[in-house]
Amino acid sequence: MPSMNPKTPETTTLGWMGTGVMGRWMCEHLVKKGFKTIVYTRTQAKASPLLDQGAAWAKNPLELASRCDIVFGIVGYPSDVREVFLGGQGALAGARPGTILVDMTTSQPSLAREIALAAKAKGCYALDAPVSGGDIGARNAALSIMVGGEKEIFDAVMPCFEAMGKTIVHQGPSGAGQHTKMVNQVLIAGNMVGVCEALLYGHKAGLNLDTVLQSVGGGAAASWSLNNLGPRILKGDFEPGFFVEHFLKDLMIVMEETRAMNLALPGLALAEQLYRTVKAHGWGRKGTQALYLALCQISKVE
Amino acid sequence: MPSMNPKTPETTTLGWMGTGVMGRWMCEHLVKKGFKTIVYTRTQAKASPLLDQGAAWAKNPLELASRCDIVFGIVGYPSDVREVFLGGQGALAGARPGTILVDMTTSQPSLAREIALAAKAKGCYALDAPVSGGDIGARNAALSIMVGGEKEIFDAVMPCFEAMGKTIVHQGPSGAGQHTKMVNQVLIAGNMVGVCEALLYGHKAGLNLDTVLQSVGGGAAASWSLNNLGPRILKGDFEPGFFVEHFLKDLMIVMEETRAMNLALPGLALAEQLYRTVKAHGWGRKGTQALYLALCQISKVE
Numbered sequence: 001m002p003s004m005n006p007k008t009p010e011t012t013t014l015g016w017m018g019t020g021v022m023g024r025w026m027c028e029h030l031v032k033k034g035f036k037t038i039v040y041t042r043t044q045a046k047a048s049p050l051l052d053q054g055a056a057w058a059k060n061p062l063e064l065a066s067r068c069d070i071v072f073g074i075v076g077y078p079s080d081v082r083e084v085f086l087g088g089q090g091a092l093a094g095a096r097p098g099t100i101l102v103d104m105t106t107s108q109p110s111l112a113r114e115i116a117l118a119a120k121a122k123g124c125y126a127l128d129a130p131v132s133g134g135d136i137g138a139r140n141a142a143l144s145i146m147v148g149g150e151k152e153i154f155d156a157v158m159p160c161f162e163a164m165g166k167t168i169v170h171q172g173p174s175g176a177g178q179h180t181k182m183v184n185q186v187l188i189a190g191n192m193v194g195v196c197e198a199l200l201y202g203h204k205a206g207l208n209l210d211t212v213l214q215s216v217g218g219g220a221a222a223s224w225s226l227n228n229l230g231p232r233i234l235k236g237d238f239e240p241g242f243f244v245e246h247f248l249k250d251l252m253i254v255m256e257e258t259r260a261m262n263l264a265l266p267g268l269a270l271a272e273q274l275y276r277t278v279k280a281h282g283w284g285r286k287g288t289q290a291l292y293l294a295l296c297q298i299s300k301v302e
Numbered sequence: 303m304p305s306m307n308p309k310t311p312e313t314t315t316l317g318w319m320g321t322g323v324m325g326r327w328m329c330e331h332l333v334k335k336g337f338k339t340i341v342y343t344r345t346q347a348k349a350s351p352l353l354d355q356g357a358a359w360a361k362n363p364l365e366l367a368s369r370c371d372i373v374f375g376i377v378g379y380p381s382d383v384r385e386v387f388l389g390g391q392g393a394l395a396g397a398r399p400g401t402i403l404v405d406m407t408t409s410q411p412s413l414a415r416e417i418a419l420a421a422k423a424k425g426c427y428a429l430d431a432p433v434s435g436g437d438i439g440a441r442n443a444a445l446s447i448m449v450g451g452e453k454e455i456f457d458a459v460m461p462c463f464e465a466m467g468k469t470i471v472h473q474g475p476s477g478a479g480q481h482t483k484m485v486n487q488v489l490i491a492g493n494m495v496g497v498c499e500a501l502l503y504g505h506k507a508g509l510n511l512d513t514v515l516q517s518v519g520g521g522a523a524a525s526w527s528l529n530n531l532g533p534r535i536l537k538g539d540f541e542p543g544f545f546v547e548h549f550l551k552d553l554m555i556v557m558e559e560t561r562a563m564n565l566a567l568p569g570l571a572l573a574e575q576l577y578r579t580v581k582a583h584g585w586g587r588k589g590t591q592a593l594y595l596a597l598c599q600i601s602k603v604e
Contacts, residue, residue: 109507132521146517171509171519180517183500187523190496195568198488199527201556203412204565205481207473212482215448215471219434220544221489223525242522254503261506264601267495270572299566302508 009034014160016077017061017084017091018105022131025138026104031055040064040084061087062094070157071095074131077249079284081107083111085126097123100153102160104127104145106130106246108253109175109182112148114119116174125153128174130181131165134241142166146184148177152197158283171283182254188288189251189271191225196292199233204301209234230287238283238290245284248275311336316462317370319363319386319393320377320407321348324433327440328376328406331465335356342366342386363387364396372459376433379551379559383409385426387417399425402455404462405559406447408432408548410555411477411484414450414564427455430476432483433467436543444468448486450479484556490590491553491573493527498594499537506603511536531591540585540592547586550577578585 013036016027024046031037031053038056039047040063051057051107057066061084065071071091073084081103085091091101092115101119103112103126112128119126127149137143143165147154154170161168171180198221202212213234217227251272258265278294280287286293295301303347315338318329326348333339333355340358341349342365353359355360363386367373375386375395383405387393391410393403400546403421405414405428414430429451439445445467449456456472463470473482500523504514515536534540553574560567580588582594588595597603 056518132518132523136402137521144521154464167520168519169513171513173515174593176507176509179504179509180514182507183504183509183514184504184518184521184523186500187496187518187525187528190499190569191523193491194492194496196491197487197492197567197569201488201560201563201565201567201570202481202485204563205478205484205559207478207481207485211471211473212485215446215469215473216486216489217483218469219439219446219486220436220526220530221434221486221493223489223493223527224522225525228388228522258503260356261503262601263503263506263603265499265503266572266576266600267499267569270568274568282418290494295567298568299564301565 010036012036012070013038013068015040015058015064015091017041017064017073019050020074021135022138023074024049025135026164027055028053029141030160033163035160038064038067046249060089061085061091062089065091065094065099066096068099070100070102070160072102072104076105078107078111078253081105081111086118092118092122092124095122095124097215099124100157101126102129102157103127103286104129104131105251106181107178109257111177112175112178116149125150126174127153127157128177129209130177132181132184138164146171146177146180148172148174148179182250182257185250185254186265186268187249188225190267191223192288192291193267193274195223195225195230196233196289196295199230199292200295200301221276229287233289233292238286238293240285240287242288243284244278244286244290245286247288248272248279252277309571310381312338314338314372315340315370317342317360317366317373317393319343319373319375321352322376323437324440325376326351327437328466329357330355331443332462335465337462340366351353362391363389363393364391366396367393367401368396368398368469370401372402372404372462374404374406378407380409380413380555383407388420393424394420394424397424397426401426402459403428404431406431406433407431408483408552408565409480411480411559414477414480418451419473424562427452428476429455429459430479431463434483434486440466448479448482450474450476450481482551482559484559487552487556488567488570489521490527492569493525494590494593495569495576497525497527497532498535498591498597501532501594502597502603531589535591535594540588540595542587542589544587544590546577546580546588546590546592549590550581553577
């Protein structure tokens with residue numbers, strides 16, 4: 001069992017890797033709670049707001065981990081996760097026995113298990129703890145945090161999770177957090193196809209989509225995506241809440257997992273194809289609602 | 303303009319055709335409001351609760367319409383709609399000039415326009431006014447009613463709609479009510495594919511789906527279907543809220559419409575295929591969540 005008790009922030013040193021649109025807010029909540037925090041990012045400038053608030057700086061994940069009790073990461077792709085946790089200059093290379101590694105990136109369940117095994121071999125621990133809730137959830141400490149790994153380690157890190165999220169659930173052994181996040185993304189994929197196709201049908205049928213949303217937004221067809229992204233589509237607002245290219249990364253991960261499971265999910269496979277057309281049109285940095293634009297292209301709808 | 307004013311129930315005679323799981327409750331609300339109501343159903347026994355409450359009986363739609371100011375219908379398939387409104391013994395054949403026909407069945411937008419034109423040729427009026435909200439919405443007078451047709455006729459029938467529904471929106475000319483209902487069904491189709499595939503993925507990944515729902519049920523993946531049908535799937539409860547075979551009828555209607563529009567909706571087309579497999583397995587009288595069972599079959603998941 002880990003020797004530190006993060007219920008006493010002043011005696012626990014945290015490491016944080018990755019200060020993008022999510023990570024910068026999540027780390028800030030920990031700093032504000034009084035945890036002694038050390039930060040590493042590829043671009044040091046991105047960390048300055050945190051350094052201004054009292055966080056220290058480490059020049060690479062290895063050095064970071066050598067000074068910390070718990071090391072969090074929220075980076076980009078699985079390849080980035082592998083590099084910052086398992087690479088030659090990665091966190092595990094510098095970690096003392098008993099250190100806890102917590103990957104909050106949405107990444108591969110299989111990689112989460114690999115990190116956990118590598119950690120165990122060094123007398124360390126690992127959790128996979130991806131989140132949902134977007135930059136607004138990160139900012140408001142309202143994230144849903146889905147955690148895989150040993151229950152005792154989950155409990156030990158709980159005071160940190162509570163600083164960042166509202167819905168914090170232990171989902172099972174290593175990888176279960178990532179699998180749960182995949183469930184979340186499969187739900188969104190199916191629903192986004194429904195939302196964009198339904199609004200396109202209504203548009204093509206000549207309906208007033210504002211009044212249509214009044215009729216369909218409160219019953220069995222209601223969803224977060226319809227009620228939050230539907231109005232943006234109607235206004236022609238395709239700016240990102242969540243980037244198409246990040247969503248496509250998640251869909252690739254879950255497609256790989258289904259292949260390994262010998263599981264056919266035809267709707268997911270179609271969604272992945274459709275989001276590929278969105279990216280092909282150059283809309284990878286638009287929001288996921290840009291699927292509407294790609295569907296317009298497919299049928300040449302003005 | 304119609305001569306009756308349904309704001310004074312005692313001077314308006316209503317006709318009602320179809321007393322299935324929805325229609326019996328909807329008609330009962332009108333009877334209770336004090337409208338003089340005449341009922342026609344194929345099976346007279348089904349109408350007895352309404353006759354007991356004071357409704358009169360007509361032996362066919364023609365005779366019914368000859369005695370009414372407004373004639374409502376909520377029957378099964380478009381072929382039934384055609385028969386009760388436009389058939390030789392149908393309502394329009396018996397309707398006096400000024401009579402309003404209101405079809406509340408989920409049916410074809412093109413048939414709604416055909417009924418409206420036929421009505422106009424006889425000096426009558428027609429609305430298409432399909433609903434969502436299921437038998438519970440019907441029972442609680444909480445339906446969403448989506449109406450196509452002339453605005454003045456919509457206004458004239460409003461006191462009746464208000465007895466049956468909560469969200470009552472005029473969506474445009476004849477057919478616009480049906481088109482809006484199709485938007486609703488396309489939304490549900492995409493979302494149900496997402497819900498059933500996501501839960502199957504989680505099951506196959508060995509997750510505890512009860513705790514998974516805690517993590518994913520409140521954020522960007524949230525939907526009415528997930529939060530209402532998800533728990534039923536987890537309990538192995540595939541009894542109908544809404545019948546697979548009725549949903550499949552709706553998907554057929556909207557597929558026909560998209561063909562006429564030259565509009566490709568690949569997610570909808572896939573949903574229609576998947577629901578066909580549900581019916582092929584003999585689950586046409588199960589609820590729409592039985593899609594989960596068909597997906598299990600496809601990948602031989604126990």
